[in-house]
Amino acid sequence: MTNINFSILLAIIGCGIVTWLPRILPFIFSKKVTFSDKAKQFMSYIPMCILTALFIQSLLVVNENKMTTINIENLLASLPTIIVGFITKSLMWTVIVGVVTMGLIRYIGLF
Amino acid sequence: MESSYSKGYVTFKDGFIACVPTILGYVGIGIACGIVGKSSGLSILSVVLMSVIVYGGSSQFIITGMLVSGAPISAIVFTTFLVNLRHFLMSMSVAEYFKETSLLKSIGIGTLLTDESYGVLMTAVLKEKQVSFSWVNGLNITAYLVWILSTLLGAILGNVIPDPQSLGLDYALVAMFIGLIILQIEYPLKVRTKATLMVMLSVAISLYLLSHVLSIELSVLAATLIGCMIGAMTDDKH
Numbered sequence: 256m257t258n259i260n261f262s263i264l265l266a267i268i269g270c271g272i273v274t275w276l277p278r279i280l281p282f283i284f285s286k287k288v289t290f291s292d293k294a295k296q297f298m299s300y301i302p303m304c305i306l307t308a309l310f311i312q313s314l315l316v317v318n319e320n321k322m323t324t325i326n327i328e329n330l331l332a333s334l335p336t337i338i339v340g341f342i343t344k345s346l347m348w349t350v351i352v353g354v355v356t357m358g359l360i361r362y363i364g365l366f
Numbered sequence: 367m368e369s370s371y372s373k374g375y376v377t378f379k380d381g382f383i384a385c386v387p388t389i390l391g392y393v394g395i396g397i398a399c400g401i402v403g404k405s406s407g408l409s410i411l412s413v414v415l416m417s418v419i420v421y422g423g424s425s426q427f428i429i430t431g432m433l434v435s436g437a438p439i440s441a442i443v444f445t446t447f448l449v450n451l452r453h454f455l456m457s458m459s460v461a462e463y464f465k466e467t468s469l470l471k472s473i474g475i476g477t478l479l480t481d482e483s484y485g486v487l488m489t490a491v492l493k494e495k496q497v498s499f500s501w502v503n504g505l506n507i508t509a510y511l512v513w514i515l516s517t518l519l520g521a522i523l524g525n526v527i528p529d530p531q532s533l534g535l536d537y538a539l540v541a542m543f544i545g546l547i548i549l550q551i552e553y554p555l556k557v558r559t560k561a562t563l564m565v566m567l568s569v570a571i572s573l574y575l576l577s578h579v580l581s582i583e584l585s586v587l588a589a590t591l592i593g594c595m596i597g598a599m600t601d602d603k604h
């Protein structure tokens with residue numbers, strides 16, 4: 256229960272480093288360089304775009320040598336989640352409604 | 367020095383109080399993250415260690431998922447890097463604000479930066495408050511400890527709850543992405559409705575198309591860059 260696999264430990268440490276660097280590097284840079292407006296403008300779209308890409312990824316089912324298909328279960332659960340997210344603007348309520356909706360979909364056995 | 371800070375933004379305790387509204391969010395996602403980790407076959411120690419070292423909700427869900435699917439460590443680390451690139455931007459705007467703070471203290475602030483603590487901090491900055499280093503620490507360290515304890519609690523619960531999938535808990539990550547996207551686009555969607563929708567649609571379409579030729583992780587990166595390019599290009603017209 257409390258054991259840890261070496262490769263898991265390695266993955267955690269590696270991920271820790273690449274999570275830490277983006278968090279602290281700007282503080283080091285900011286004392287030395289300033290980014291051009293063009294670069295700042297391009298980078299300002301990264302959060303929106305990467306989160307959208309990660310969300311869409313969860314809706315896709317990649318099939319080897321076949322067309323990529325849609326994960327209908329996730330798509331269906333996303334609809335009330337998006338609506339509640341826009342109404343509440345709360346991360347917590349969005350997560351709760353999403354999880355409950357997915358639980359219901361699986362309980363009913365829709366798919 | 368102390369007197370130049372705004373009232374309510376001085377002490378560690380002030381920072382703790384500022385963190386309180388976000389605590390429930392950390393607890394909810396942290397418990398889900400712990401349960402998913404434990405039920406995916408990770409030990410309680412692995413789950414907690416991940417919270418201590420990685421400290422990122424979405425990354426921890428992804429790392430867990432990829433570990434279970436047997437992905438190579440290089441792919442896990444690279445994906446985590448991509449997922450957390452957004453912190454680079456957040457830190458950049460925070461760094462502007464703490465330009466006068468010493469490098470070591472700045473690194474301390476950046477190390478514990480999260481989406482939520484960034485939100486609280488930037489709200490204070492928006493209100494033109496002068497915040498102290500102790501205040502930021504109160505905010506950040508409270509969040510850090512709450513996160514670690516929540517995932518620990520989830521990992522312990524993971525033994526009691528037999529199948530978190532039947533409860534839909536695995537969907538917590540997708541739901542969090544939806545929540546984070548909404549918080550990100552809320553303002554741009556009001557000011558530049560068409561352009562924002564076009565950027566998001568271009569990401570979705572390019573991701574779908576690219577998934578046929580590239581690995582899904584690379585497709586996510588390429589689709590993101592395409593979206594940023596289209597965003598920056600349409601921004602020029604305004």
